[in-house]
Amino acid sequence: MARIKTDNNVSRKEVIVAKAAVLFREKGFKAASMRDLAESVGVEAASLYNHIKSKTELLHELCFGVANRFMQKMEEVEQEKIPAGEKVEKLLRFHINEMVHHYEEVYVSDREWKHLSDPYLSNFQNQRRIYRKRFAAIIETGIRAKEIEPIDAPTAVLIFLHAISGIESWHRSKQKISAEELENNMITILVDGLYPRK
Amino acid sequence: MARIKTDNNVSRKEVIVAKAAVLFREKGFKAASMRDLAESVGVEAASLYNHIKSKTELLHELCFGVANRFMQKMEEVEQEKIPAGEKVEKLLRFHINEMVHHYEEVYVSDREWKHLSDPYLSNFQNQRRIYRKRFAAIIETGIRAKEIEPIDAPTAVLIFLHAISGIESWHRSKQKISAEELENNMITILVDGLYPRK
DNA sequence: ATTTGTCGCTAACGTATGTTAGTTTGTTAT
DNA sequence: ATAACAAACTAACATACGTTAGCGACAAAT
Structure with a gap:
């Protein structure tokens, strides 16, 4: 035994x-x-x-564990008194770090939540929708302050979140660049498109 | 009957x-x-x-149908005599259009290829790897010509491809912006980060 | 040393799944 | 009208899956 x-x-x-x-x-x-x-x-x-009640309980555990961590970070960042652009950057860096260091859970939460069953399913979908709305709101604040280019904020959020989930492939890749390099590369590519050209 | x-x-x-x-x-x-x-x-x-041989045959059909279309476009774009930046933009617009107009197939090919079985699986993975290499090569050409910012090309490719697959959520969203708006927004956000600041 | 509760085992159940065999129905060509 | 083929049906199979019941083994507490 x-x-x-x-x-x-x-x-x-x-x-x-x-x-x-x-x-x-x-x-x-x-x-x-x-x-x-x-x-x-x-x-x-x-x-x-x-030790567990069901297979789906495992999925709950994973999905809501991840979702809660992101929600908590969102609250933290929202309350800081810094320009919107910096808030965006902070959130992005958090996303990247979560993806790098808690790869499996974040990935599963991202791709397998469809298989949650219904009290939990709608709950999870709601959380995601709300999270994106709040993210978009930060970007829109930046736009109104003329600190960020006038782009469609919801689209930008979609791009950001999905772009970062692409680290999946980096994670499996052989000739890895370091995690910090990766983070800075991503920020450069993603954030630099945000600020107005001079 | x-x-x-x-x-x-x-x-x-x-x-x-x-x-x-x-x-x-x-x-x-x-x-x-x-x-x-x-x-x-x-x-x-x-x-x-x-009409069909097996469930997996359906997946083959979908995955390779999509993969072939992308490969063909890649060949077409590679042979054009235009700056690297424009090649990138052309490929991105193609990706966005495929995602918008052949949503189901592209999405399935993107997320479900894992369930292919092995002669096909490695084949598909190879195709993807090659496609990304060729995409990255275009970006690197642009960098050497000082036409594109010196970023890590493989990372940029990952970001682009995954960012576009995020249209999934746009597709389901209620307050849709139009397909052209979406396309232009995405190009703005993604491509503008590429060119050097003046 | 004995009790008690935790944890792992074997066995099995019911259900769902991909797929095959064999037959019947409908369509097309002679 | 009839032959020939395509395409649908019913029935069933073997397998895999999530999960439960009941029992035995180990660990901790008395």
């Missing part, structure tokens, strides 16, 4: 959720089976249910 | 592939069942197999 080993105040459930993130990322939620997950945890499939 | 109705030289197989694109987009490849597809086509599940 092989117990799930848990170092340092990390519950067995958390171990399972972490392994699930890896698996859901590489196979997709539907294609990843509980038996796959069990094997990667080192245990029989049925044993998982001593 | 309800036959699949086919107007205008369009084979029944093509009807099925088209419906599959819609279904795969909204549920994901794994979650979409052949019985779902059959219902949406208006026929029993088993009947589909008079």
Whole structure:
């Protein structure tokens, strides 16, 4: 009998959720089976249910974990007293860092949320919509202050968020540039298009 | 008995592939069942197999259909005798148009190719890698000609391609701006970051 | 040492899935 | 009208999946 080993105040459930993130990322939620997950945890499939309620619970855990972190950062940034452009940059850097350092969870939350079931599904969709609205609002504030070029803010937000989720491919790439290089490259490319030409 | 109705030289197989694109987009490849597809086509599940070999064949058809169109455009653009910046812009506009007008197929090809099986899988991955290399090469030519800012070309390519795939959300959005507006907004935001500041 | 509760195991259930076999219906060509 | 073919149907198969029930093994507390 092989117990799930848990170092340092990390519950067995958390171990399972972490392994699930890896698996859901590489196979997709539907294609990843509980038996796959069990094997990667080192245990029989049925044993998982001593720690979790269902497969979907794992997805909840992942999606809302990520969503909450982003929402919290949004609140933090909104309250700072700095120009809108800097707020945008701060948010972008946060996104990039999350993608680099919590790759699996962020990726899963981004691509697999469709498979949430309905009290949670609409909740999640709402959160995303709200997040984007608030992001766009920051950009629009910058535009009114003539600090940012007059572009369509919602489109800009879409571009930013999806551009960053492209780090997925960087993550798998062989000839990696460093994480800081990546971050600065992205900021250059994304943000420099924002400011008016002189 | 309800036959699949086919107007205008369009084979029944093509009807099925088209419906599959819609279904795969909204549920994901794994979650979409052949019985779902059959219902949406208006026929029993088993009947589909008079026209197709397998579920995965539908995915091949979609993925390689899209990939081939992009490869062809790449060849076309490479051979034009225009500045690198304009080549980039042409490719981006093509991407945006494909995403707007062949939404379902492009989206599926982008997100569901993981579920291809192995002779096709590696083939598809190769095509993508090659496509990106050639795209990056164009940008690098522009950089050497001091026509484009010295940025990391592979990163720029990742950003561009993923940014455009974000149109997905625009497609579903209610308060749509027009397709041309969208295209021009995107080009402004993405391309303007490329040229050196004066 | 005994109790108690946590955790993992085996076995199995019910359901959904992709696909095949064999048959019947409808259409097209002679 | 009839033969020939295409395309739909019904029935069923094997497999894979999420999950439950019940039991045994280990660890912690008394």
